[in-house]
Amino acid sequence: MILAIETSCDDTCAAVVTDDGEPRSNVISSQGVHDRYGGVVPEVAARHHVALINDVVDDALRTADATLDDVTVVAVTQGPGLVGALLVGVATAKAIALARELPLAPVDHLQGHVAANFLVTDGGPFEPPFLCLVASGGHTFLARVDDHVGYTVLGATLDDAAGEAFDKGARLLGLPYPGGPALERLARDGDPEAFAFPIAAGVPGLDFSFAGLKTALLYKVRDLGEDEAHERRADLAASYQRAIVEALALRVERGLRETGLGRVAIGGGVAANGPLRERLAGLGAELHVPDRTLCTDNAAMIGSAARWVTPLHEFGDLDAYASGERGFG
Amino acid sequence: MILGLDTATPATAVAVLPDDGEPVELRHEPALGERPGHAAQLLPLARRALQAADATFADVRRIGVGVGPGTFTGLRIGVATARGLAQAIGAELAPVSTLAALAYAADGDRAVLAVLDARRGEAFAAAYRAGEQLAKPVAIPPDDLAELLDPALAPWLAVGDGAIRFRDRLEPAAEVPADPSALHRVSALAVCRLAGVARPVDRAALLPDYVRAPDAVPRR
Numbered sequence: 422m423i424l425a426i427e428t429s430c431d432d433t434c435a436a437v438v439t440d441d442g443e444p445r446s447n448v449i450s451s452q453g454v455h456d457r458y459g460g461v462v463p464e465v466a467a468r469h470h471v472a473l474i475n476d477v478v479d480d481a482l483r484t485a486d487a488t489l490d491d492v493t494v495v496a497v498t499q500g501p502g503l504v505g506a507l508l509v510g511v512a513t514a515k516a517i518a519l520a521r522e523l524p525l526a527p528v529d530h531l532q533g534h535v536a537a538n539f540l541v542t543d544g545g546p547f548e549p550p551f552l553c554l555v556a557s558g559g560h561t562f563l564a565r566v567d568d569h570v571g572y573t574v575l576g577a578t579l580d581d582a583a584g585e586a587f588d589k590g591a592r593l594l595g596l597p598y599p600g601g602p603a604l605e606r607l608a609r610d611g612d613p614e615a616f617a618f619p620i621a622a623g624v625p626g627l628d629f630s631f632a633g634l635k636t637a638l639l640y641k642v643r644d645l646g647e648d649e650a651h652e653r654r655a656d657l658a659a660s661y662q663r664a665i666v667e668a669l670a671l672r673v674e675r676g677l678r679e680t681g682l683g684r685v686a687i688g689g690g691v692a693a694n695g696p697l698r699e700r701l702a703g704l705g706a707e708l709h710v711p712d713r714t715l716c717t718d719n720a721a722m723i724g725s726a727a728r729w730v731t732p733l734h735e736f737g738d739l740d741a742y743a744s745g746e747r748g749f750g
Numbered sequence: 751m752i753l754g755l756d757t758a759t760p761a762t763a764v765a766v767l768p769d770d771g772e773p774v775e776l777r778h779e780p781a782l783g784e785r786p787g788h789a790a791q792l793l794p795l796a797r798r799a800l801q802a803a804d805a806t807f808a809d810v811r812r813i814g815v816g817v818g819p820g821t822f823t824g825l826r827i828g829v830a831t832a833r834g835l836a837q838a839i840g841a842e843l844a845p846v847s848t849l850a851a852l853a854y855a856a857d858g859d860r861a862v863l864a865v866l867d868a869r870r871g872e873a874f875a876a877a878y879r880a881g882e883q884l885a886k887p888v889a890i891p892p893d894d895l896a897e898l899l900d901p902a903l904a905p906w907l908a909v910g911d912g913a914i915r916f917r918d919r920l921e922p923a924a925e926v927p928a929d930p931s932a933l934h935r936v937s938a939l940a941v942c943r944l945a946g947v948a949r950p951v952d953r954a955a956l957l958p959d960y961v962r963a964p965d966a967v968p969r970r
């Protein structure tokens with residue numbers, strides 16, 4: 422069995438995944454403390470990880486009805502992410518693996534989001550080839566997945582991530598952090614056609630851009646004035662959400678056409694968004710959306726990706742890597 | 751057998767103290783301008799120290815870990831490593847103040863001010879005499895260090911990388927050994943010895959002693 426650990430951002434996660442890819446447990450401890458800061462504070466996240474991770478590991482083993490004796494490999498997110506946060510997971514995984522004389526599988530976080538689709542669940546595994554959209558607060562990219570070991574990025578955001586666009590929009594509308602779920606709730610009572618927000622249609626190819634959208638909302642709120650903007654909050658939320666969903670769907674549609682693939686999977690926290698799921702389901706391609714807890718940051722996806730990572734037997738000097746850097750292939 | 755770790759300063763310090771037999775001490779000091787090697791060095795050093803003592807992780811009965819104060823990331827690597835090892839092998843955990851470890855190694859019946867460079871214009875400091883803590887760890891401006899040197903307790907000895915850095919604020923009220931003195935470096939063997947007489951704690955209680963709050967301002 423694979424014991425997997427993920428601490429790349431603000432969720433402290435551990436999971437047990439069988440060698441065949443079945444998640445036996447998937448424990449996610451959301452820190453919550455960042456809400457009052459209006460965003461993730463790296464130092465606060467790292468402090469919580471160190472206090473929580475061992476209990477989360479115990480919980481994952483207990484829920485899986487397993488002990489460390491049943492574990493044959495330890496998997497851990499090596500990056501990209503917040504380095505201070507990653508280091509807690511990496512130090513923990515290395516210590517457990519070394520002391521138990523187990524091999525260690527370092528996993529790329531983004532490959533983890535892709536590999537969530539390979540887990541053996543009610544609706545899975547969803548096998549390659551497929552087009553994969555990963556959209557969260559930290560990353561937004563569209564990739565072609567041809568096998569279990571990697572992916573080819575077809576397009577990525579040029580500025581903000583889609584989840585970041587949700588958070589920033591929510592903040593402009595006076596909604597609490599994290600903004601995605603709050604904005605989606607508010608948007609239910611609004612008219613998505615009330616305002617026309619940009620969907621970065623001018624950005625060529627399969628890249629995304631959300632910075633202009635955020636600015637457009639800022640100007641709209643200013644032009645309406647405080648009272649009217651407040652009164653029409655739901656319309657603003659619905660129209661803003663529609664723009665994000667359309668921007669994502671437009672690239673997925675283009676991607677399907679360009680690759681000739683008829684299958685698409687989504688991952689990342691934004692995959693939980695109802696209107697996005699509905700919109701993508703209408704594209705005529707076979708759509709796979711893992712359970713919500715497998716879309717947001719979690720360790721089961723890291724355990725899944727680890728099945729195709731050659732585990733290291735010498736890993737004492739393994740370090741973490743931040744955004745942009747890659748510690749390995 | 752006790753395993754001692756300290757990653758509060760740029761150095762990575764490891765020691766093994768067998769129940770009987772010679773202790774083993776290993777350390778990594780980053781070269782000038784190089785980043786601390788905590789993440790890459792700590793476990794390899796621990797394994798080498800155990801091998802040198804003809805032991806494995808399974809032989810470790812207690813893990814002593816320097817909980818700071820010190821660099822936040824370093825402290826977390828030390829604490830997370832100690833916690834992970836304990837989780838894997840069932841060893842006891844004993845937190846040791848990094849400043850107390852510095853003072854212990856400086857020893858004697860003199861009053862000792864242990865001082866670490868806390869960056870951002872501050873120093874971490876605490877005072878000890880014969881194993882007793884006279885003043886608990888604080889983060890203070892270097893100019894305030896002298897206030898911790900109660901003349902009634904003189905002669906004072908000041909040690910640690912902060913004592914070197916802020917020598918001019920400490921002398922002549924305190925004696926500061928020459929820069930190359932080993933007394934300025936945290937000894938993992940001192941961590942082992944203090945851990946040996948400490949009461950082990952529940953894992954939940956083993957946390958870094960950050961002293962400083964994170965730099966973050968809540969919204970509104």
Ligand SMILES: [Zn+2]
Pocket residue numbers: 530534557559689717718
């Ligand atoms: Zn993610």
